[in-house]
Amino acid sequence: MKLNRTLLVSLLAALCLSAVSCGDKEIPIIKDGPEVPAGSHGSGNDMVIYELNPKLFMKGSAFNGISDRLDEIQDLGVNVIWLMPIYQEGSKSSVGSPYCVRDYKTVNQDYGSLSDLKALVAKAHSMNMKVIFDWIANHTSWDNTWITEHPDWYTKDGSGNIISPAGMGWNDVADLNFNITAMRTNMIEAMKYWISEADVDGFRCDYAEGVPADFWTEAIKAIRSEKKDAIMLAEASDASLYGCGFDMLYGWDYQSKLADVFNGKSSVTKLYESHKSEYSGLADGKERMRFTTNHDKSMNESAPVQMYKSERGAMAAFVIATYMGGVPMIYSSQETGYAQNLSFFKFTAIDWNANSAYTDEYQKIMAAYHETASVRGGDVTLYNTGDIVSIYYPDGLFVAVNTKGEAVQVKTPMERAGDKAEDMMSKTSGTIPSALSLDAYEYKIWKIEK
Secondary structure, eight states: OOEEEEEEEOOOHHHHTOOEEETTEEEOOOOSOOOEEEEEEEOSOOOOEEEEOGGGSOTTOHHHHHHHTHHHHHTTTOOEEEEOOOEEEOOTTOOSOTTSEEEEEEEOTTTOOHHHHHHHHHHHHHTTOEEEEEEOOSEEETTOHHHHHOGGGBOBOTTSOBOOOTTTOOTTEEEBOTTOHHHHHHHHHHHHHHHHHHOOOEEEETTGGGSOHHHHHHHHHHHHHHOTTOEEEESOOOGGGGGGTOSEEEOHHHHHHHHHHHTTSSOHHHHHHHHHHHHTTOOTTOEEEEOSOOHHHHHHTOOHHHHTSSHHHHHHHHHHHHHSSSEEEEETTGGGTOOSOOOTTSOOOOOTTTTHHHHHHHHHHHHHHHHTGGGSOSOEEEEEETTEEEEEETTTEEEEEEOSSSOEEEEOOTTTTTOEEEETTTTEEEEOOSEEEEOTTOEEEEEEOO
């Protein structure tokens, strides 16, 4: 994967000092927009992740239900499936969280059997999709066998009592003590078990910043001794974790700024700055995962159609997160426009065909994403065009997205006006107009003819 430099450029002075007239309406152009120093961003990869929550599929045989939907998942342009925790859940003091692990080497029987899981992974591989498992290193359930067999593997208070992770409010789990070499060794062996037993392609590591960095260095080295190209994703923002061997970290700040833009709490310029900051100084092969939602956001805050004001707003935000750079991630259900909070603590039946036009639009966006992989190279330019996010790749891609729930018109950056281009959504050819005139939350994805 190749990373490239990002810079934020202001419009030429002639553009910045003018306005576009639209009938009787005078449309302002951002003046004296600040320039953001160069950063880097990942435009040279084609990885698309699908976070798959088994509790949104059939109870008792979720693995088989997921297998039955792999074609539809792949139609979204997905080539990496991230399975949320598939392990046996604890019951003592439980709140139903899959992140409360009773046995790292046993599957959750509510999802199916080990054979079902292995068949799912094998089918995904046959379709050229990779599969990564969620890994929970910081803590276990209170009825994990380690509690009784190895109580010294856990963090204790002054009275010798095992405690939950400090300050987190996670009373359903017990905190592991990473000063204990035997515990670390056993955990790494459990991770390697899934590589040998189920041929898993890597791990998304939960609360990675809550675990000592030297453990991740040791674990990733061991994992890659088993599978040299293992994908390692950290649920973390701290860029120092790249030094442990992680390929990818979360774009937490970027997602927060993106939501703020759509809710009138921040500006497009601030979003650009977040993008630059998250990629600043990263080495080749290092990435940020970009998303509009995930299991935490969907449960604890709101569904995308609420967070980004409407179905159209959620779609516009998804286009921005996908095309500005990084590795796009889709959380299972967002492609249906699901409108309510989704708890990952309980099974929830999703009608995957309830909003077929919306799902089809996701497919078209991601088809265009893959079709433009060859032109998403070079130094990306992020134009100051007010409430419209304007993304340009010099090898031939221009994306414009209205972040407002009302029509907006601004001058097209001078360098792009008049470019001959194909509209990747309508598959029609034409010329990029001199003014970007976009309806509420409308977007355009143009492949420029060279």
